[in-house]
Amino acid sequence: MSALLRxxxxxxxxxxxxxxxxxxxxxxxVVGTLAPLVASSxxxxxxxxxxxxxxxxxxxxxxTLVIVAGIVGTAGEWRFGQSTQxxxxxxxxxxxxxxxxxxxxxxxxxxxxxxxxxxxxAAWGWYRSNGHTLPLERSAVWLTLxxxxxxxxxxxxxxxxxxxIARSQTTAIVGVLGWHVLIEPTLxxxxxxxxxxxxxxxxxxxxxxxxxxxxxxxxxALVLVAFIAALCAAGLRSVERADVTA
Amino acid sequence: MSAGQAQPAxxxxxxxxxxxxxxxxxxxxxxxxxxxxxxxxGANGAGKTTTMRMLVGLVAPTSGxxxxxxxxxxxxxxxxxIVGAMLEGPGAHPAHRARxxxxxTATAAGIPTARVAEVLELVGLADHAHRRVGTFSTGMRxxxxxxxxxxxxxxxxxxxxxxxxxxxxxxxxxxxxxxSLAGEGRAVxxxxxxxxxxxxxxxxxxxxxxxxxxxxxxxxxxxxxxxxVAELRCADPAAVVxxxxxxxxxxxxxxxxxxxxxxxxxxxxxxxxxxxxxxxxHHLVERRGTFEDIYFDLAxxxxxxx
Ligand SMILES: Nc1ncnc2c1ncn2[C@@H]1O[C@H](COP(=O)(O)OP(=O)(O)OP(=O)(O)O)[C@@H](O)[C@H]1O
Ligand SMILES: [Mg+2]
Numbered sequence: 001m002s003a004l005l006r007x008x009x010x011x012x013x014x015x016x017x018x019x020x021x022x023x024x025x026x027x028x029x030v031v032g033t034l035a036p037l038v039a040s041s042x043x044x045x046x047x048x049x050x051x052x053x054x055x056x057x058x059x060x061x062x063x064t065l066v067i068v069a070g071i072v073g074t075a076g077e078w079r080f081g082q083s084t085q086x087x088x089x090x091x092x093x094x095x096x097x098x099x100x101x102x103x104x105x106x107x108x109x110x111x112x113x114x115x116x117x118x119x120x121x122a123a124w125g126w127y128r129s130n131g132h133t134l135p136l137e138r139s140a141v142w143l144t145l146x147x148x149x150x151x152x153x154x155x156x157x158x159x160x161x162x163x164x165i166a167r168s169q170t171t172a173i174v175g176v177l178g179w180h181v182l183i184e185p186t187l188x189x190x191x192x193x194x195x196x197x198x199x200x201x202x203x204x205x206x207x208x209x210x211x212x213x214x215x216x217x218x219x220x221a222l223v224l225v226a227f228i229a230a231l232c233a234a235g236l237r238s239v240e241r242a243d244v245t246a
Numbered sequence: 247m248s249a250g251q252a253q254p255a256x257x258x259x260x261x262x263x264x265x266x267x268x269x270x271x272x273x274x275x276x277x278x279x280x281x282x283x284x285x286x287x288g289a290n291g292a293g294k295t296t297t298m299r300m301l302v303g304l305v306a307p308t309s310g311x312x313x314x315x316x317x318x319x320x321x322x323x324x325x326x327x328i329v330g331a332m333l334e335g336p337g338a339h340p341a342h343r344a345r346x347x348x349x350x351t352a353t354a355a356g357i358p359t360a361r362v363a364e365v366l367e368l369v370g371l372a373d374h375a376h377r378r379v380g381t382f383s384t385g386m387r388x389x390x391x392x393x394x395x396x397x398x399x400x401x402x403x404x405x406x407x408x409x410x411x412x413x414x415x416x417x418x419x420x421x422x423x424x425x426s427l428a429g430e431g432r433a434v435x436x437x438x439x440x441x442x443x444x445x446x447x448x449x450x451x452x453x454x455x456x457x458x459x460x461x462x463x464x465x466x467x468x469x470x471x472x473x474x475v476a477e478l479r480c481a482d483p484a485a486v487v488x489x490x491x492x493x494x495x496x497x498x499x500x501x502x503x504x505x506x507x508x509x510x511x512x513x514x515x516x517x518x519x520x521x522x523x524x525x526x527x528h529h530l531v532e533r534r535g536t537f538e539d540i541y542f543d544l545a546x547x548x549x550x551x552x
Contacts, residue, residue: 003353003354003355003356004354006353006354007350007351007353007354008354010346010349010350010353011339011350014339014341014342014343014346014350015339015341015342016341076339080337080338080339080340081334081335081336081337081338082337082338082339083337084304084333084334084337085336085337085338085351085394086354087303087304088302088304088325088326088329088331089325089326089351089354089355090354091302091303091319091320091322091325092320241306243265243299243304243305243306244299244304244305245295245296245299245304245305246334
């Protein structure tokens, strides 16, 4: 298993998409953090729990790109016939998926840390230039950052699962973006009590985006983990049954 | 080599594969033994690639089974050390360098990465090791695919059209390589459409037609059963074909202005031309039936699987 992990890690690092998505995730995290601060109405208190969470949850604004990296790492194998080579070496396909899941859990964590550090630095600068100090010791800050990191790490595994189900990079990426950016928010607006249980909304709750309609962080984490576990099972089944013909 | 003479290196038993309504492989059974080159031929769409993919566990048979040294491929602990397969291209990310691609494979397979340089040298890609696979020519891609197949120094080789895209020296090199691999006691199953090339190296021939087995025999045996063929050019080829159609002793056909007569010696053919007044003769040779003749008799009905 450790040989397979090393091989999969090497494969991911040699894929340029994975390397340029890292700075992009951090940049989106910075933008996601600064935007609510810059746009906040003059009356709001940036040092309230809500104000802090509103800013800091933006650190995970780029986490969707972690899903994209997971999709590229898994579904991408079917694009150039890499899957043939991979399964010739490791015919137990579940082992390959497990290794990919672990590698992308690590990649998601690294992206998450990079985005968190960049977003914190940006927020620190904004607070300072407005005559405040970013109170890192307050749970509204560090729990939010921790939630962002958890979301990013979990999204790495989610990307692998979705890539395994779709086995087509384009379908998977278009599907994820369509769902997460368009369909899910629309459904949530239509019926918050039902769709706060949906995975994307649970991820917003886990990264502590302030909203009375969201689940609390604990149940949100459970929902997200359960959803990802179910997709992993579906992805495993899909890959185990697939004929590798290219 | 761990492939003993006792059990076949590769076994297909009643292998059948359907893709929806298409029967790609239909009740196919044959063996491949150590120390031999088995040529695997058939029209486009006959089912060769599908069969090879079933042998290595990439495609699941609808029914029947395939095994390598007595075990299903998926049950092998270190498959790269036992089987080297080359299936339609190197299966490398175009942005990966040749060396990176092989290192990734070697790492997962538990093969020392020093072996990567060895196989790159062996296939003539040592000077291109640092180049991205996306920039490779067709022949270089084939060589890289072969390099991956050879990584684990396997006793069994499954090669799908390995000479595709190789230059003439490359084709000659491949011929020698196949010979020496079998000479070292390895089992080699090789598909190709280059029949004269295969005839040079094959010990045994497996011919498929529309998913079914139509021949599985030593090449010598198949050739021995062939009658001789006379080929000639003369002033009035149509008259020769016409005359032969009345004898019932031989079959003649026109390929352009070339008269191909199956079952006559050169002498008999020459005498026939002069007896029907179709001379003068411009060209006359006699040859034995070739692999190509066998192929056209047994597998030419495929026509792309139609
Ligand atoms: N993934 C697939 N889905 C549907 N049909 C397939 C698939 N792969 C192969 N086939 C069909 O199976 C049949 C056998 O194809 P295969 O590739 O095994 O032939 P082949 O003998 O290797 O041909 P060629 O000489 O052209 O390489 C063809 O009719 C092909 O269209
Ligand atoms: Mg083929």
